[in-house]
Amino acid sequence: MEQKDRKYWNMDVEPLLNTPEIRGSQMGRLPRAIRYCYENVPFERRRMDAAGVKPEDLRSFEDFQRAFKPVGQTEFRQVFEEFELDMDKVWLHLFGKDRMDDLFLLTTTSGTTGVPTPYPVFHKTTDTMAELFGRIGWRAGMRPGDKLAVGFGLSMHAAGTPHLFWYKRSYGVTLIPIGAEAGTERILTYMKLFKATMFSGTPSLALHLIERAQEVLGAPIRSLGLKTLLLGAEPGAGIPEVRSRLENEYGAGVFDIGAGYGVSCGHPEYQGMHWIADDHCMYELIDPETLEPVPLTHGAIGQACFTPLEPESGIFFHHLRFTLNDIHQVFTDPCPCGFSGFRYKIVGRADDMLKVKGTPVYPAAIQGVINGFVPRITGAFRIVLTEKPPRVVPPLKLKVEFGETVREADLPGLEREIVEKMHRMLHIRPAITWLKPFTLERASKKTQFLEKQYE
Numbered sequence: 104m105e106q107k108d109r110k111y112w113n114m115d116v117e118p119l120l121n122t123p124e125i126r127g128s129q130m131g132r133l134p135r136a137i138r139y140c141y142e143n144v145p146f147e148r149r150r151m152d153a154a155g156v157k158p159e160d161l162r163s164f165e166d167f168q169r170a171f172k173p174v175g176q177t178e179f180r181q182v183f184e185e186f187e188l189d190m191d192k193v194w195l196h197l198f199g200k201d202r203m204d205d206l207f208l209l210t211t212t213s214g215t216t217g218v219p220t221p222y223p224v225f226h227k228t229t230d231t232m233a234e235l236f237g238r239i240g241w242r243a244g245m246r247p248g249d250k251l252a253v254g255f256g257l258s259m260h261a262a263g264t265p266h267l268f269w270y271k272r273s274y275g276v277t278l279i280p281i282g283a284e285a286g287t288e289r290i291l292t293y294m295k296l297f298k299a300t301m302f303s304g305t306p307s308l309a310l311h312l313i314e315r316a317q318e319v320l321g322a323p324i325r326s327l328g329l330k331t332l333l334l335g336a337e338p339g340a341g342i343p344e345v346r347s348r349l350e351n352e353y354g355a356g357v358f359d360i361g362a363g364y365g366v367s368c369g370h371p372e373y374q375g376m377h378w379i380a381d382d383h384c385m386y387e388l389i390d391p392e393t394l395e396p397v398p399l400t401h402g403a404i405g406q407a408c409f410t411p412l413e414p415e416s417g418i419f420f421h422h423l424r425f426t427l428n429d430i431h432q433v434f435t436d437p438c439p440c441g442f443s444g445f446r447y448k449i450v451g452r453a454d455d456m457l458k459v460k461g462t463p464v465y466p467a468a469i470q471g472v473i474n475g476f477v478p479r480i481t482g483a484f485r486i487v488l489t490e491k492p493p494r495v496v497p498p499l500k501l502k503v504e505f506g507e508t509v510r511e512a513d514l515p516g517l518e519r520e521i522v523e524k525m526h527r528m529l530h531i532r533p534a535i536t537w538l539k540p541f542t543l544e545r546a547s548k549k550t551q552f553l554e555k556q557y558e
């Protein structure tokens with residue numbers, strides 16, 4: 104891979120992302136993926152048996168969608184229970200002998216629910232990783248000569264150790280596996296000593312490093328001269344205030360990765376993550392309540408589902424129609440940054456959904472629109488629910504604090520603007536009740552957006 108100034112890592116595939124051609128090729132490859140799963144993976148064969156179908160019965164994408172109800176954590180937990188946590192049996196059932204013979208690394212996510220989500224890495228996976236993360240790194244400006252300090256957890260962390268294979272074909276790029284476990288002092292010290300040019304890790308760690316820099320390095324974090332931060336595993340890089348703070352303090356470009364095969368772009372306004380893997384993985388949205396498909400149109404919102412087109416070498420998604428329960432909003436119109444691939448933003452979790460006269464609405468999506476009106480409003484708001492969710496009888500009721508500099512006479516005009524934008528972006532026309540600035544209680548940790556009046 105030479106030509107340092109080419110636009111994409113993969114000039115054959117990436118210009119085709121999000122085009123009818125590449126979608127056509129997905130349809131061509133799906134039957135092989137289904138047959139592989141049926142023949143090799145007991146978990147998948149059982150799904151097909153339960154639906155009463157064989158691979159050859161699935162003649163269209165609609166057949167495929169009907170036959171496979173999306174699966175995720177819940178189904179995995181059932182498998183753990185069925186095999187009484189005998190992990191050898193669990194792996195064999197979930198992934199099949201063919202892949203288990205090719206098993207290379209066993210990692211997990213940190214598993215907040217007690218049972219960790221398995222993230223196996225197969226030898227064949229490492230090739231897919233090298234390709235897809237080559238694309239991601241290239242878009243984030245990674246070039247030969249760069250040194251990437253790995254600040255994700257390295258112990259049993261799905262994003263940490265596998266990193267070492269993510270960039271294995273990015274010749275000229277050096278990885279420095281420091282790991283979150285090393286602690287902020289050593290991370291800072293080694294980044295300085297080894298002259299790292301890029302950092303990958305969680306946004307909260309990146310923020311924490313800013314606070315410690317003066318004490319440990321005797322200089323602000325900017326003195327490290329990092330050019331790029333690749334951040335993931337939690338929201339942050341997509342939150343405007345967090346991103347601008349990181350960019351300003353580090354003097355570096357900030358890129359959001361994760362929750363799928365995607366990376367954000369350098370456009371000054373966050374545009375979501377560009378999906379860069381149409382040739383490896385099929386992306387769908389579904390309605391989290393009815394599980395019906397949601398067409399991938401500009402602005403569509405739904406629960407994201409992933410189907411690997413080469414299951415034997417998948418990275419995070421190994422099953423047909425696998426879901427992380429994340430709710431995404433997609434943008435299929437061309438991005439102003441000029442890069443290919445539709446974009447997705449994470450707007451919530453499936454269990455957060457409200458339904459306003461059939462229209463799914465997520466608190467995080469409302470927050471996104473609200474944030475766009477700061478400083479004319481403070482950004483604090485509540486969604487007032489008079490009945491148990493998800494059903495909401497319209498209009499959706501919002502309490503919104505106006506900004507300190509706004510005159511009450513200007514509120515009707517501001518209200519119209521917000522309602523119009525909500526209608527355009529989210530297809531709802533909320534009823535707004537204005538509150539004086541700083542009336543609502545501020546939470547120190549996770550902000551609660553719902554005011555449950557029915558309780």
Ligand SMILES: [Zn+2]
Pocket residue numbers: 367368369370374377438439440441442
């Ligand atoms: Zn873009």
